[in-house]
Amino acid sequence: MTAPAQIHLTLPDGSSREVPQGTTPLAVATAIGPRLAAAAVGAELDGETVDLRTPLTRGGALRIVTAGTPEAGPFVRHSAEHLLADAVRRLWPEAEYDAGRQDHSEKYQYDFRFPRPFTPEDLERIEAEMRRIIAEDAPFERIEVSREEAARIFREMGFTLKLERLADIPEGETITLYRHGAFTDLCRGPHVQRAGQVGAIKLLEASGSYFKGDERNERLQRIYGTAFSSERELAAYLEALAEARARDHRKLGPELDLFSFDPLAPASPFFHPKGAVVYNLLIDYVRELNTRNGYGEVVTPQILDVELWHTSGHWANYRENMFFTELDERQYAVKPMNCPTHCLIYAKGLRSYRDLPIRYADFGRLHRYERSGVTSGLTRVRSFAQDDAHVFCTDEQVEAEVLRAVGIIFEIYRTFEFPEVAIGIGLRPENRVGTDAQWDAAERALQRALDRQGLAYTLNPGDGAFYGPKIDFRIKDAIGREWQLGTVQLDYQMPERFGLEYVGADGATHRPVMIHRAMLGSVERFLGILIEHTAGAFPLWLAPVQAVVLPVSERFLDYGQRVRDELAAAGLRVEIDDGNEKLGYKIRQAQLRKVPYMLVVGEREAAAGTAAVRLRSGEDRGPVAVPELIAKLREAAAARRVAEL
RNA sequence: GCCCACGUGGCUCAGGGGUAGAGCACCUCCUUGGUAAGGAGGGGGUCAUCGGUUCGAAUCCGAUCGUGGGCUCCA
Numbered sequence: 091m092t093a094p095a096q097i098h099l100t101l102p103d104g105s106s107r108e109v110p111q112g113t114t115p116l117a118v119a120t121a122i123g124p125r126l127a128a129a130a131v132g133a134e135l136d137g138e139t140v141d142l143r144t145p146l147t148r149g150g151a152l153r154i155v156t157a158g159t160p161e162a163g164p165f166v167r168h169s170a171e172h173l174l175a176d177a178v179r180r181l182w183p184e185a186e187y188d189a190g191r192q193d194h195s196e197k198y199q200y201d202f203r204f205p206r207p208f209t210p211e212d213l214e215r216i217e218a219e220m221r222r223i224i225a226e227d228a229p230f231e232r233i234e235v236s237r238e239e240a241a242r243i244f245r246e247m248g249f250t251l252k253l254e255r256l257a258d259i260p261e262g263e264t265i266t267l268y269r270h271g272a273f274t275d276l277c278r279g280p281h282v283q284r285a286g287q288v289g290a291i292k293l294l295e296a297s298g299s300y301f302k303g304d305e306r307n308e309r310l311q312r313i314y315g316t317a318f319s320s321e322r323e324l325a326a327y328l329e330a331l332a333e334a335r336a337r338d339h340r341k342l343g344p345e346l347d348l349f350s351f352d353p354l355a356p357a358s359p360f361f362h363p364k365g366a367v368v369y370n371l372l373i374d375y376v377r378e379l380n381t382r383n384g385y386g387e388v389v390t391p392q393i394l395d396v397e398l399w400h401t402s403g404h405w406a407n408y409r410e411n412m413f414f415t416e417l418d419e420r421q422y423a424v425k426p427m428n429c430p431t432h433c434l435i436y437a438k439g440l441r442s443y444r445d446l447p448i449r450y451a452d453f454g455r456l457h458r459y460e461r462s463g464v465t466s467g468l469t470r471v472r473s474f475a476q477d478d479a480h481v482f483c484t485d486e487q488v489e490a491e492v493l494r495a496v497g498i499i500f501e502i503y504r505t506f507e508f509p510e511v512a513i514g515i516g517l518r519p520e521n522r523v524g525t526d527a528q529w530d531a532a533e534r535a536l537q538r539a540l541d542r543q544g545l546a547y548t549l550n551p552g553d554g555a556f557y558g559p560k561i562d563f564r565i566k567d568a569i570g571r572e573w574q575l576g577t578v579q580l581d582y583q584m585p586e587r588f589g590l591e592y593v594g595a596d597g598a599t600h601r602p603v604m605i606h607r608a609m610l611g612s613v614e615r616f617l618g619i620l621i622e623h624t625a626g627a628f629p630l631w632l633a634p635v636q637a638v639v640l641p642v643s644e645r646f647l648d649y650g651q652r653v654r655d656e657l658a659a660a661g662l663r664v665e666i667d668d669g670n671e672k673l674g675y676k677i678r679q680a681q682l683r684k685v686p687y688m689l690v691v692g693e694r695e696a697a698a699g700t701a702a703v704r705l706r707s708g709e710d711r712g713p714v715a716v717p718e719l720i721a722k723l724r725e726a727a728a729a730r731r732v733a734e735l
Numbered sequence: 736g737c738c739c740a741c742g743u744g745g746c747u748c749a750g751g752g753g754u755a756g757a758g759c760a761c762c763u764c765c766u767u768g769g770u771a772a773g774g775a776g777g778g779g780g781u782c783a784u785c786g787g788u789u790c791g792a793a794u795c796c797g798a799u800c801g802u803g804g805g806c807u808c809c810a
Contacts, residue, residue: 295804311739314804352801356800460809463737463738464809466803470810478810574810640770672766674769679771681771
């Protein structure tokens with residue numbers, strides 16, 4: 091008989107232990123101390139979640155996760171899934187549960203085969219039942235079973251969905267069940283020790299879903315919920331949700347008179363004058379960067395013969411997202427992307443390697459037919475513009491051109507003060523065009539470019555476009571939500587399809603590489619995100635109204651108008667509130683409109699040639715001489731910074 | 736596209752088979768007021784659209800359009 095092999099564990103405090111292989115994290119926790127064991131909800135081995143009851147087969151960095159820490163979330167929510175399914179079964183024994191899942195946020199979900207949608211009243215009943223289950227505090231058990239045993243259990247329960255799920259588990263993988271009380275589910279874990287450790291729960295909404303997420307499959311009923319170790323954490327989460335709702339651009343946009351929608355053009359925003367100011371300033375900013383970086387702006391047609399779209403491949407791959415029209419027995423399509431028109435411009439002349447790289451920027455209006463259920467506010471629309479550009483270059487130039495684009499992207503994100511930028515490289519997908527050698531070179535070029543800048547990134551296999559790999563930039567906004575904005579994509583396909591060429595130093599013809607690049611992504615979508623990021627309080631340089639003059643009474647209207655005129659003459663966007671109201675009322679109005687600077691003028695100011703500055707933060711800056719005010723506001727707006735007032 | 740919910744004056748919402756309500760906003764008048772709502776009066780809605788049931792529909796039923804939450808997809 092041989093003694094079990096020892097494995098080596100290191101703990102967060104730097105200490106380490108040798109334990110026999112097959113020891114559970116719970117046993118380790120118990121050995122450290124009973125209080126730790128009692129508070130433990132799960133474990134992490136080398137950063138990966140592990141159930142407390144799973145025998146360890148290898149050593150590594152072990153961390154015991156305790157209730158109330160952020161790391162407890164996945165364990166708590168995964169366990170809450172089971173409590174949810176248990177509660178539904180207790181209330182409706184005929185309900186069949188399919189599978190639960192967590193998304194990347196604090197939500198989890200569970201799908202059921204149920205004859206009708208769940209109502210809000212159902213959710214309340216289920217939530218109450220879950221609380222009872224939590225109070226019962228049954229321990230979670232982890233049970234390893236054979237495939238046959240698992241199949242027998244679910245067959246007896248009449249669970250055909252589970253049998254399909256079971257069949258999807260690869261041969262040779264350990265099959266585990268988790269049980270608490272009378273409830274059993276096929277599950278990989280990990281779970282908390284006892285139901286009571288799921289401290290605070292809330293069901294959020296119900297919706298339909300499809301079995302395995304495929305719309306050809308049976309329709310199931312899904313319930314979303316969230317759970318935390320403590321009521322305090324739950325309350326903080328619900329508060330964050332409320333904050334996100336308050337910042338919703340679909341609410342703020344119309345309120346601030348930025349844009350609206352009309353049923354006659356579904357999912358197509360109408361920008362009002364104030365919204366158009368911001369919209370155009372965003373474009374002006376990108377245009378400035380384009381010019382500085384050698385991009386030449388082009389203007390291209392909106393409607394083009396379908397032949398173009400056959401050539402580009404859009405007819406074959408993108409037709410269901412396009413608008414068409416026919417005139418004089420000729421078929422046209424409204425452009426959903428700019429790249430084909432840029433290829434046409436490139437092909438207008440004989441290009442030499444000396445001409446490359448050629449960089450075309452385009453803010454052209456694009457139209458995409460999005461399915462009716464997927465549109466949303468400004469973030470998913472049918473009519474929009476991108477801060478688009480395409481670079482035609484040689485293989486050798488790819489790296490430098492990628493870096494140029496990355497540099498601009500970072501400059502932009504700095505300007506908008508996004509606290510975090512994450513980068514991912516999408517590598518070759520299953521379905522792709524081009525040779526492996528081309529992909530090797532392209533993927534290497536992207537990585538090398540980022541490495542050269544010392545930028546951290548994640549590699550996302552299979553995430554590339556069918557025509558080439560891409561870099562994606564994701565930012566976090568002011569309340570921690572992640573958005574994908576910019577993208578840099580390599581394309582070997584489009585130049586091929588359009589037969590694009592250049593004459594090399596060797597006198598032979600070569601095929602250029604095409605780089606697609608966008609920084610804001612779509613201007614519409616970016617504006618939506620920016621509204622939520624800033625809660626509608628745009629920085630000075632973007633504010634539709636930068637300052638509003640507030641006369642204390644009608645007696646000072648004349649002076650107020652002079653101040654307004656002087657600021658306006660200096661190029662500032664300024665208004666005057668000449669309403670027959672008290673100062674407090676006018677301040678409130680300006681505040682609600684999120685105007686950055688309120689300029690109060692009354693007797694003292696009129697006499698001294700000043701204006702009393704109040705910020706929208708509520709801060710009172712006192713009197714400032716009008717010429718100084720103008721100089722500081724102009725300077726700050728030009729530099730896209732806050733004014734030093 | 737599919738499932739569910741919703742659609743009442745510019746906005747937020749109440750009402751609910753017998754012929755439309757409130758607050759805010761808007762207009763007029765009074766008040767001329769120093770850092771988040773001064774007072775009084777007034778105008779404004781074919782209750783999303785179309786059809787059905789009914790003596791009678793904003794209210795019940797159906798369809799359509801739109802919006803929202805999901806599925807799926809993506810800038």
